Amino acid sequence: MRALTALLVGLLAPFTIASPSVKRVFAPGPYRAATNIYEIPPCGSLAHVGSKIHVLAANGTVIHVATAGAPTVGQFKSAVSRDLMDGWVAFAYFLNPGFSLISSFTATWEVPPLPETDHGQTIFLFNAVQNYSNTILQPVLQYGPSVAGGGSFWAVASFFLDGVNTFHTPLVRTSPGATLNGALILTGSSSSESIFNYTSQFTNIPGTTLNTSVPALLNVAAATLEAYNITALSDYPAGATVFSGINVEFASGNTKPDVAWRPVADTADGLGSTVDKDGAVDAQITVKY
Structure with a gap:
């Protein structure tokens, strides 16, 4: 079990920087090449068609x-290359065994104070929901710069990432103290074509909806703090995010696997990272800075 947990932590964590000769930018998940970044227009969507994404x-x-x-496996950056860890630095995750599709994953949290x-x-x-090859869909609260833009303020957007590409909705600014309702919904699937349709959005913020088809089941759920270029703990907001x-x-209705959230920090x-209340209903996870 310990070996399995270590493997899953590696899969859930961001990619290392592949080459200093290629410009890299930040997106939730891994470092990304500055190419292959796509903003989805309002009310737009993504569709997987064979080996292409439209x-x-x-x-x-x-x-x-x-x-x-192509599928790629991620890992934490080496500790010798940092002062403070980059990547997924505090989170809790649930591995769905696969016999029952995750049809909905929702969570509520508050925008923290500015660092x-x-x-x-x-x-x-x-x-977020993702699979073992770092295909990930997520409604994201962001402070600082990313592939979607940003600066010294909080903003929200939905992101979809595969092994190469990053797709995102436009950033929408928000303020400390605002309540966020992040929702990931399986809207349909085709077993004959192995296509799964998902929606990511902040249900209480217009302009954050991302609809996509995915040729792979997203069966890992996580609630996550991810960070880059942290030079001091004061670069984080004060307190905690709940x-x-x-x-x-x-999707199977009454057939529900036991949901046990696994904290990592x-x-x-x-x-x-602590699991204050476990389970599939009204669970609670706290990330402390």
Whole structure:
């Protein structure tokens, strides 16, 4: 079990920087090449068509065609290359055994205060569904810069990432103290074509909806603090972020696997992750800075 947990932590964590000759930018998940970044227009969507990903306008017109990325496995960056850990630094996750599709994963949290210090750091807070090859869908709260833009303020967007590409809705600014309702919904599937349709959004913030088809089941759920370029603990907000009202529903209806959230945190740097209430209904996870 310990070996399995270690493997899963590696899969859930971000990629290392592949090459210093390729410009890299931040997105929730891994470091990304500065190419293959696509903003989805309002009411637009994504569609996987064979080995391609089509970015669709609201009227269904194809406005971009990307080549789907090959599966890749991520890992934490080496401790010798950092002062404070980059990547998924505090989170809790649930591995769905696969016999019952996750049909809905929702969570509520509050936008934290602004960090006391600003050194160009990037902070992400989100709930997400993903698979073992780092295909991930997530409604994201962001402080600092990312592939979607940003700065010294909090903003939200939905992101979809595969092994190469990053797709995101436009950033929408928000303020400390605002309540966020992050929702990931399985809207349909085709077993004959192995296509799964998902929606990511903040249900209480217009302009954050991302609809996508995925040729793979997303069966790992997580509530996560992710960060880059942290130079001091004061680069984080003060206090803690509580992911509350966490609810996981399954396509099989009454057949529900036991949901046991597994906390992981960079305790060496003073960060914490605790499961205050376990289970599939009204669970709660706290990330302490």
